[in-house]
Amino acid sequence: MKLKHTLFFLLPFIAAFYGCDMDKDISIDLPSYNPQLVVEGYLEPGKPFRIAVQESASYFDAPTPPLVPDAEVVITHNGRRIDLTYKPRLDNRTGFLYTHSSEEIMNGKPGDIYGLEVTDGKGRKVTGFTTILPSVPIDTVEWRFNDEDEALLLTSFQDDANTENYYRYMTHRDSLTHDSDREFFSSDKLNNGNVITFGSNYRYERGSNLIVTLFNIEKQYYDFLSSSDNAKDSNGNPFAQPSRIRSSVQGGLGIFTNLAYVRKTIVIK
Amino acid sequence: MRFYHLYSLFFLLLFTVPALAQNFQVRGSVRDANNGEPLIGATVAVPEIGLGTSTNEEGFYTLSLPEGEYTLQASYIGYSSFSRSTRVTGGAQQRINFTLDPAETELKEVQIEANSLRQKLNDTRMSVESLSSREAKLLPALFGEVDLVKTLQLKPGVQSGGEGTSGMYVRGGGPDQNLVLVDDAVIYNPSHLFGFFSVFNPDAVKSVDLYKGGFPAQYGGRLSSVLDVKLNEGNNERIGATGGIGLIASRLTVDGPIVKDKVNFIVSARRTYVDVFTRQINRLSEGKPDYDPIPDYYFYDLNGKLTYKVGKNDELTLSGYLGRDIFGFNDDRFKFDFNWGNTMGTLRWRHKFNNSLYATTSLYTTGYRYSINNAIDVFSAKLTSAVQDYTFKTDFDLFVKGGHSIKFGAMATRHHFTIGRLNFETGDSTQSISTGTNLAGTEFGVYASDDYQVSAQLSLNYGLRFSGFNSGGKTYTALEPRAAAKYNLSESTSLKASFASMKQYVHLVSNSGASLPTDIWYPSTEGVEPQRSQQVAVGFNKLFGRGKYMFTNEVYYKWMTNQLDFRDGANLFVNDNLQDEFLFGIGKSYGNEIYLEKIKGKTTGWLGYTLSWTYRKFDSENDLDDINEGRWFPTRYDRRHDISLVVLHQLNKRLSVTGAFVFGTGNAYSIPVARFVFQDVEGEDPSVIPIYEDRNSFRLAPYHRLDLSAVLKLKPKRGESDLTFSVYNVYNRRNPYFVYFEQVRDEERRETLGFQAKQVALFPLVPSITYNFRFK
Incomplete structure (x- = not known):
């Protein structure tokens, strides 16, 4: 759980202190570090x-x-x-x-x-x-509107029952030159061999131009991404335990992998 | 072999019975003069020879005295003491019953009789902190919410997990290693809202005993402490109401007789109402652009107890607790409902066979459950974890001539665990995921102990517990020896020592270091061995200042095996192979606790100082999983110095003021020592990944805080009432809650300029006011 999520839970109480400056800059002497x-x-x-x-x-x-x-x-x-x-x-x-x-x-x-x-x-x-991994085809990309004319997006694909799969999913608005609108990664542990659907909440308007990307990723890439996310979360979440980076390389840090993906562009209408 | 030890203990107990000293028994009861309720833990002392004892759960006591003339003094916190002279002879057994009046002053809560200090001096037990609701109500409280657990945190050897939280870390143990009993039933998660409030409504609680070590044999199942909470039984004279209206919550208790002197009841309720205001704010801000509605949050507690005196020798009690935290968010786009809490119900039968033998037999069920429901359009997901216990328990108290107070009994619990049960489905049933694990286990314990008053100077408490657990075909058993001794060097000085071996068969799966609602309990299984601890403690007690002050110094050493932690990045929520994420290690904690208390006069209070060290070590077969590369590391709540000073002063009959100051070494904390830039693939912005090395090698700045409160008695036409003013964190210290490193960015140029360490505090100065009332 990220800090913002934690604070979300505490919001009713923290609202009482809104305006109080509860954080401050401090200086910390770090131990010497041997770069990797x-x-x-x-x-x-x-x-x-x-x-x-x-x-x-x-x-x-x-x-x-x-x-x-x-x-x-x-x-x-x-x-x-x-x-x-x-x-x-x-x-x-x-x-x-x-x-x-x-x-x-x-x-x-x-x-x-x-x-x-x-x-x-x-x-x-x-x-x-x-x-090198094969890409996994996207079967359908669909959207549904609520009463306020906002759409959610659903991307479905077939998981291979015979292999342990890991996926990374992104949606971008308009182009890939900026950060994704939505991004996550997942294993097929809970739905091996099934049709898997990745969704969003109601966040898109009519005319939204969306780019959907589905990566079929290696386990070592999934481990690296999830451990990096955990490490980032630990920095700023008082409830998290510090997490070590699970690199895909030996002798240093980082990721060496391959990209196998399918990308689709759609317009919500 | 193990059974042999158990039998030899029983044999030993029986063998000691005929070993009569030249002592004779005096026994009786201590009760409240107003409502006839037994006073548990009241002191009956014999000042002439420095002897004393305390009453049991039925309010009964037994003293073993040599022939002679004595004064027996009965006392209880908040009540006037009562003395009686008697002559002890070798004739018929003597019965002396006491009824104590609540202290007559306007602020009777301050009236704490010094005899309890003498009783403490002479008690075989050590490492015990006792508290009444009345004491707790006088202390300053965050948001004005009186909290018994937070009051206990002011005692030496008990630490809080963090700012404002009610989690307890006792002598280096985790919050999951506390056995929390409410009217004998286990409560799994004794806190609300991330541990900021404990589940105990102060109006419903009669007394609290916290054992930090020297555990009596009747307790088992957790390693580090026993928090024994007894609920009020209700007035058996007349109907009454007690309550309070506070800043964030209100509470109401109604009690009284249904059939006078036969059946009485008590019902207590408490609810927070911040949600009433946040809903109003949301309504007023509806339609405003960029306004994010504040989610609904509230918690409530319900306690109830029905006592039926069946006859002279039998009493039936039915008590229950229901507490829930409700967190909800609901709009056109998204429905989110998160609720958690404990439910407990106990049926208890107390039977007096004769003046020497009492039995208490209980059947109880208790459970903790959290449930997260999430719905969007046709998709719905529900995640649940729960533990549910069904327990049978029987305890006997046997008083035997020669100064033996023997306890023996047995218990059995059937545990059911629901672990990470996830149901996900679409309304059109095109997709559905159902996962989760159900486990069960049976826990049992048999024990016997003897509190033996060997002489006026020496008393011993020795016992043995035989415990076991079975789950999935795997059975664990253990012998848990317990022993304590007290020796009076003089009338005002005693030495104490104790040893306790404890076993814990159920484990909390949580890597947060905090009391989160998403706690999962997990049984011991083939691959998960029970946790074990052993603790030795020695103590010195000195009464001085004509019995007004007591100085206590205790030194302890505790070592623990099969401690639980988790692999880095462990998935603890939806994982059918949860135990693959566990790591097992060892722990140790040692320290010195100094306690100086004054409980008589207009000014009372205490000064506590704890010097302690707490470490864990996880050195597994797979080096990659080791924590801190398999080396010892301090736990987050390892606190070298911990000081608490509490002063209560009665200014006049209507006004009392209280101050509490705490100082503690900063929590041990992990910070990233280094970082690297992760560029990521096309369409993702680069990010900075922190690199963590040694676990908990950094210290937050020291924690200190002063709280003040004032209780002003009002003069209503009927009943009693007061206004309690409380200021938390008087000098507005920004105590560190956590530290993080932030990127200093030039957003226009999308450039990182540098990095800055930030320290976050949680509560500034928080004033509060509470109105309390009582009608009898």
Whole structure:
């Protein structure tokens, strides 16, 4: 439960103190911290290999993530080693800042395994693997209006009963250049093999232009996302226990996975 | 082998019976002169030889005295004491009954007789805090809501979980390790609204005993404390009403005889009414753009008790409790209903076989349940967890010549657990999910103990409890030895020592460190072994200032095994394999509790100081699951220093003032030491992910607070009434509730400028006023 949710429950009582300034800035001396390598890489069929390598930093250090120019990044696949070159660039379309890339296009098929090796001058080494997943088709996207002419959105798809699946679901208004309108991830533990429907509350108007994306994700990606969410929640929720990040890579932090998704654009009418 | 130990205990008890000392018995009862109710825990003392005892649940006492002339003094908090001289001889057994009048002053609550200090000095029991509603009502209270548990938090060795909460952390134990009994029945979640209020309506409660250690053998099932709450029985003389109107809640109690001296009843109700105001605010703001309606929230408690004196030797009692918290949000788009609470019902039969043997037999059912209902359009979801108990319990009190007060008895409980029951469906039945686990278990306990007054100086209390639990074909059993001793070095000085071994078969699944309504209880199973604790304590008591003051110092050491915690990111709500998320570890707690109290005169009160350490260690087979990499870490409520000063002063017959000051080392807290930037995929903004390392390695700033209250007696034409003014946090200290790190952003340029640590406080200065009344 996030802080705002907690406060929501306490609202009737906190309302009494509305206007009292109940939080203040404090200074904290943090213990010394040994930075770790942080990698982030999403392989996508038809797209070049691009990996971001940075370092974690003590919490009150400068906000710019420290880059690691002497890091060497290699993608492995079927015994081949693809060297990625250090050339930090911002992908203007996706907003992804990558540090290492190759012109080679990834064209793996579902079931193919790709490896990642990152080493640097300090002797740090990060490794990881990802298995290419198939995308899962969206069967229907539908909407329903209430009396006030507001619509909810329902996205349905068929879960594969033979595999353990994890999904990430997003809806965006108008374009992907800004944060999603709604995003969550889920396993199929409760509804394995069934039609799964992800919904929203009544939040859309007639004429809303929506982009719906359904990712079929790896367990390690799901673990990373959920542990990152828990860690974020712990910072600001007095009832939460601190949570460790479950990275998909060994020797450092971060995520190395592949993206298999289906995207649909609809207009509510 | 284990049965052998049990039998040997019984054998020992029987063996000691004929070992007569040259003592003779005096026995009798202590009752309220106005309504005839037995006074539980009243003191009957013999000042000449520094001996004393307290009355049992029926108001009876037994003293074993050598031949001679004595003065017997009976006293009880809030009542005038009564003395009687008697000569103890070897002839017929003597009976001396006392009826005590409530103290006659206008502010009789302040009248606390010093004899209870002498009784404390001479009591074999140690590590016990006793409290009456009358005491609690004099202390300042948050929002004016008198709370017995919060008053107990002012005693050494008892800590609160956080600002304003009524959770109890006793000698390093968690809030789930407290055995909370209301008229003998277990209450699973004794709090309302995230623990900000306890479930005990002060008008319904007669007395509260909190055992922090040295647990008598009749108690079992939890590791760290026993909170034994006895409810009022009702006036058997005439109909009366008691109540109060406060800032956030009102309460009303009606009691009286149905058939005079035969059947009497008491009914108490309490309800908060913040929702009445928030609904009004919502109505006035309806239609305003950007207005988010405030959700409805209220809680209520209902207590009832019916006592039927069947004959001279039998009494039947039917008591019940129902408490609910209701949180709701309902509009055209979204329906959300969240309710939780306890329900309890007890039927109890007390029987007196003869002057030496009493029995109390109870049948009770108790349960805790929460339910979250959510509906939007055709979709509806309901999440429920619950525990329901059915218990049979019988306890015997046997007074045997030679200074033996023997207790023995047995209990059996059938537990039913509903764990994370989720039902999700669509109105057109195209989709439906139903998940959850039902578990059951049977718990039992058999015990015997002897409170043996060996001599005027030495008394012993030794006992053994044999307990067990069966669930899913797996049975656990345990022997739980208990022992306590008291030795009077002089008339005003005593030494005490105790040992207690405890076992806990049901576990609270909660990783919040707070008392949340979403608590799930889970039984011991094949893979979940019972929790165990062992505690030793030694104490020193000194009475001085002509019996007005008592100084107590207790040192304790407690170690615990099979402590429960959870994997990082554990899913505790909807998970059919919940026990896969559990981690098992060990714990230890040790400390020194110093207590100085004065309970006679116009100025009374106490000063408590606790120095303590509390740690846990979770070192599992899978290193990835270890907490704090398998090293010891302090619990959140590990508090090195804890000071409380309470002063009650009676200014005149109509006005009394009270001040309470508390100081505590800041809670141990985990903060992220580092961070990294997670860019995420197209369509998601980057975010900062905090990195946590050592568990609870940071300390919040110290907690301190002063509360003041004044009770002004009014002079109504009928009955009694008063106005209680209370100010919580007088000097408006912003005590830290939690700390978080915030990004300092330039939103226009979508840029992070830096990071800032923020400290959040919960309650500023909170004044309140309560009107209390009483008609008899």
